[in-house]
Amino acid sequence: xxxxxxxxKRREERLQAESKDAATDRRERMLKLAAGAFFLAIVAVVVVxxxxxxxxxxxxxxLEGVSEVNxxxxxxxxxxxxxxxxxxxxxxxxxGDLQCPVCKAFAEDVLPPVIENQxxxxxxxxxxxxxxxxxxxxxxxxTAAVAAGAQGRGxxxxxxxxxxxxxxxxxxxxxxxxxxxxxxxxxxxIATWNQERNSPKATEEVENTSxxxxxxxxxxxxxxxxxxxxxxxxxxxxxxxxxxxxxxAIEDAS
Amino acid sequence: MKFPSEAALRKAIAFVATLGVGVAxxxxxxxxxxxxxxxxxxGSGCRTVAESSYSHIAGINVAIFGIVGYLGxxxxxxxxxxxxxxxxxxxxxxxxxxxxxxxxxxIFKIEAICQWxxxxxxxxxxxxxxxxxxxxxxxxxxxxxxxxLREA
Numbered sequence: 537x538x539x540x541x542x543x544x545k546r547r548e549e550r551l552q553a554e555s556k557d558a559a560t561d562r563r564e565r566m567l568k569l570a571a572g573a574f575f576l577a578i579v580a581v582v583v584v585x586x587x588x589x590x591x592x593x594x595x596x597x598x599l600e601g602v603s604e605v606n607x608x609x610x611x612x613x614x615x616x617x618x619x620x621x622x623x624x625x626x627x628x629x630x631x632g633d634l635q636c637p638v639c640k641a642f643a644e645d646v647l648p649p650v651i652e653n654q655x656x657x658x659x660x661x662x663x664x665x666x667x668x669x670x671x672x673x674x675x676x677x678x679t680a681a682v683a684a685g686a687q688g689r690g691x692x693x694x695x696x697x698x699x700x701x702x703x704x705x706x707x708x709x710x711x712x713x714x715x716x717x718x719x720x721x722x723x724x725x726i727a728t729w730n731q732e733r734n735s736p737k738a739t740e741e742v743e744n745t746s747x748x749x750x751x752x753x754x755x756x757x758x759x760x761x762x763x764x765x766x767x768x769x770x771x772x773x774x775x776x777x778x779x780x781x782x783x784x785a786i787e788d789a790s
Numbered sequence: 791m792k793f794p795s796e797a798a799l800r801k802a803i804a805f806v807a808t809l810g811v812g813v814a815x816x817x818x819x820x821x822x823x824x825x826x827x828x829x830x831x832x833g834s835g836c837r838t839v840a841e842s843s844y845s846h847i848a849g850i851n852v853a854i855f856g857i858v859g860y861l862g863x864x865x866x867x868x869x870x871x872x873x874x875x876x877x878x879x880x881x882x883x884x885x886x887x888x889x890x891x892x893x894x895x896x897i898f899k900i901e902a903i904c905q906w907x908x909x910x911x912x913x914x915x916x917x918x919x920x921x922x923x924x925x926x927x928x929x930x931x932x933x934x935x936x937x938x939l940r941e942a
Contacts, residue, residue: 563930566872570879570925577887585894636829637838670829703838703902704829756830 601699602720608648609691612656617685617694619651620661626764626789628660628782631667631749632694633757634677635705640698642758649779650786660764660786664694665745667757671705679738680714683729684721692721764789793927800867803878803920807864810913814856817906836904844895852892856910859885863917875929878921886918 612619628650632639647662654660666678677697684693696717702708714733715726723729732738752761752772760773760782767789776782793799820836839845845852859881866878889911896903 559930559932561930562872566876566929567926570876570922570929573880573883577883581887581890584891588891588895589898633829637840637842638829703900706901708901758829 599696599700599716599720602696605695605699606692606720606722608651609695612651614685614688614691617664617681617690618661619664619691620655621658622661624655624658624661626654626660626762626786627663627770628786629663629665629761629763629770631665631745631752631754631757631759631761633666633668633670633674634681634694634697635670635674635701635709636757637701637704638756639758640701643695643698646776646779646782650782654783654786659790664690665748666742667746667749667754667759668742669746669757673705673707673709675739675742676714676733677709678742679733679735680718680729682738682741683732684718684723686732687723687725687729689718689721689723693717693723696721760785762786762789766790793923796870796924796928799920799924799927800870803917803924804864804867806913806916806920807860807867810860810910810917811857811864813906813910813913814853814860817904817910818851818853818857820906836906838902839896839900839904839907842900842902844892844900855888856885859888859914860917863921866921872929875921875925879925882914882918882921885914889914 609619613621615622630639630642630647632642650660651662655662664681666674666681668674668678681690681693681697684690700713700717715730718726718729749759752759752770754772754774756775759775761770762773762785763770764786771789773785776785794802817836817840820840847855862881863878863885866874866881868874892907893911896907
């Protein structure tokens with residue numbers, strides 16, 4: 537009797553030990569797997585960062601999108617900061633800040649179809665007016681655009697600036713950056729452009745258009761207004777969401 | 791070495807993961823332009839980050855990846871099994887690695903810092919540490935009692 541009990545007890549102990557061993561094995565396998573995953577993750581992050589840092593590095597004045605922007609805008613008349621036929625019946629006014637990332641998104645995604653269709657067909661023209669809200673660097677950026685507009689390259693300058701925009705008030709808006717954008721935008725006479733962008737007249741224009749935006753009740757950028765045969769003067773539109781809404785607004789105004 | 795009880799770790803993981811879901815959801819809403827789609831005076835770096843080309847991978851807002859990851863980690867906190875421990879660790883490891891990459895992109899590529907994204911990176915780091923502790927302390931156990939640590 538006691539013999540049997542002893543045997544049972546031993547058997548139980550053995551089973552327990554075995555299951556303990558199995559658990560320990562499982563635990564070791566799992567921890568090895570985890571350690572492997574950890575090192576793999578480290579390698580993956582390092583590789584991705586190395587790849588990311590080696591692509592598109594380069595100097596400060598290396599600009600992106602130069603040929604695309606100049607190609608998109610070629611053949612469309614420009615004078616000052618107006619793009620499109622000066623006699624176009626509808627005038628769409630954009631109050632923007634060159635430092636504003638949302639304006640950048642509009643310049644890249646929302647406005648191009650409108651320019652390609654209604655502006656290129658002479659149904660509308662778009663006017664860019666500086667509304668400097670982001671910070672002190674918005675003013676020199678704005679006057680540089682005004683001076684580029686005087687040489688018929690205003691929209692090339694604006695679009696290229698947006699394509700290469702840095703962080704808000706990040707200090708990238710310096711003479712070197714602005715000159716690189718102006719040259720790439722096709723501003724021929726850089727000396728005159730320099731003179732004009734530093735003139736009190738250009739600063740005054742930027743201040744005036746900012747004041748106009750405030751008078752229209754705008755608080756952010758980009759904000760739009762429209763004028764056409766069917767509107768009573770310059771009517772505020774606010775910030776529309778997509779290209780289709782702009783196209784509809786232009787139709788309504790004409 | 792003594793570890794916190796698994797129940798305590800699971801509670802902490804659930805709590806931090808819930809915060810993470812909140813932060814990632816907020817970022818997703820802001821990034822998709824759910825707020826007013828304009829720049830306001832004195833704007834923060836979040837706009838710059840959200841409008842950058844790095845904010846989407848394969849057309850999907852990176853914050854969506856964050857929401858999915860946090861929800862997954864949250865789910866593992868409710869289960870007690872080796873599978874759950876390992877899944878939690880793997881998800882948090884992936885999220886941690888992804889956060890390192892995103893923070894690198896913010897600092898060196900976009901050159902703008904969005905405090906919400908930094909907040910998410912911090913939460914993910916905490917979750918990684920918690921899940922790693924849970925796995926190391928309790929892998930292979932069924933009862934939730936701490937596994938015997940081997941010497942050497």
